[in-house]
Amino acid sequence: MTHIIVPATSANLGPGFDSFGVAVSLYLDLEILQPASEWIITHELDGLPHDRSNLIIQTALELAPNLEPHHLKMTSEVPPARGLGSSSAAIVAGIELANFLGKLNLTADEKIQIASRIEGHPDNVMPAIVGDFVVGANVAGQVFWKQIPFPDACFVSVIPKRELKTTESRSVLPKELLFPEAVQASSIANVLLSALQQGDLTTAGKMMEADLFHEPYRATLIPEVVQLRKIAHEEKAYGTYLSGAGTTVMTVIASEYAPALVERVKNEMPDCLVHLTKVDKQGVRIVKAD
Template sequence: MKTRFSIKVPATTANIGSGFDCAGIALKLYNDFIFDFSREKGLEFFGVDGRFATEDNLVYQTFSEILIAKDIAIPTDFYLEMVTNIPVARGLGSSSTCIIAGIMAANIYGELNLKLADMLQMATKIEGHPDNIAPAILGGMVLAVALDEEVLYKKIIPANMYTFIVIIEDNEVSTADARAVMPKMISYDDAVFNISRAGLLLEAFQTGDAKLLKVVTQDRIHQAHRAKLIKCYEGLQPVLASKLFTTSWVSGSGSTQVALSLKQQACEAVAAILAVSPELCVLALDVEVDMPLIEML
């Protein structure tokens, strides 16, 4: 039985405009999870936000749920150390990294020999939708649909001429709050608007076609409503509409926004955002194309 190992899971930007609850891209920003079942000190957390250093911790709950489902006893000694680079409740898939780490840890500890498809389905069931889960497990850009017993998906590697400019403000937005501001019903026209664009998301990102990217990241379902929860949204729109950027979108449920910039303009693009809002955290990231990294310690 493996007793000490680490799991590195990437951040994700989801929805990508028209791909509500089904599209996401993995980015080179990570949460690291170190597990140790040999310390004989009960339930321990290190480097974990105090709000989450309890038995309700999402990693621990996911880990326990998977073992219980497989009729395996939960270990009395559970040590979790986290190196958190992905901010919580900002629309960058922090909860997805915890769920995936919990499942992968259970798979290693319990020697379950789960297939990738099994872990994808389990994680999606816990999270409720595959938009962050699928790219975090598979890498690259993924368009996915969750069925009762499996998740169907298509993965592509986005064109490498762009840098993802990730704009993070000091403002947590929970998924529950972000869904609460959305309308209960949408019009036929708005549904067609999004569906027609979502169908071309993969083509746009795989080819890097600037005109198509502008179109597929448009949305009439969620972004205008969630923008009201983002403090810097209105103030940044003029600069994000400039020639430094190809397109932009609200990442997941917010409050993060993501914009595309040509690689040779990335530094200038970051500077332009900080000139308007110097209090923001702005990162220039590339796509993570590989699966989460597991290392035995």
């Protein structure tokens, strides 16, 4: 059988709003089964369609309308509406499905351009496609992007058991920033990027927590950020930030300190799911199993 594996993604990393994204080791697995008379996708997620109106199939047919229908099976570790790129993972899976079945031979850049157009911005789709840490910008309708190796570290994902739609999370953001505040917010993102390029996670963590673009406004919707940040500081973490639009809160920490943080968060924040993850370096891939 053929499997399409897509990693979850964590966007923004604090000040890199709609521009920074990193792939993490939680996965959507799309198994391509036998051809069928109509498209059908088997899964166990509430509220998602099982027919051609599913986002994965919609995306595939947008690229290749004449694809032969197949029976598909999806399993996913990426929870919906939690700031871990669930819709981006579905879009990327759909692009890869069309690329594989339709023999489109798309390049990574072509996949990123298509996915960004469908998703609306590139931060989640870029790392889902190429893996690792990716920085991108949409300029005049074209996405310019660069993949950068993320320094060795663990990501502790803390996921509250409630959804938060991106539209609701964006509704609390200001329509504009004062010029001096925008300059400061941009400079914080610049230092974060430079620190990551130099492998300086101590400085990077401080910049993750100094965001002015979105976290001060979204923190009212996700109070777990403040609680987790306090715990993480006590457990020697580099930094804690709101993943995408939330509700997931992500902490970057050295691997030797990560297990203790995981256990403490499980004890002190029992209403949250906790995952210990690492950076996925591959992005979307095809795996063939017997």
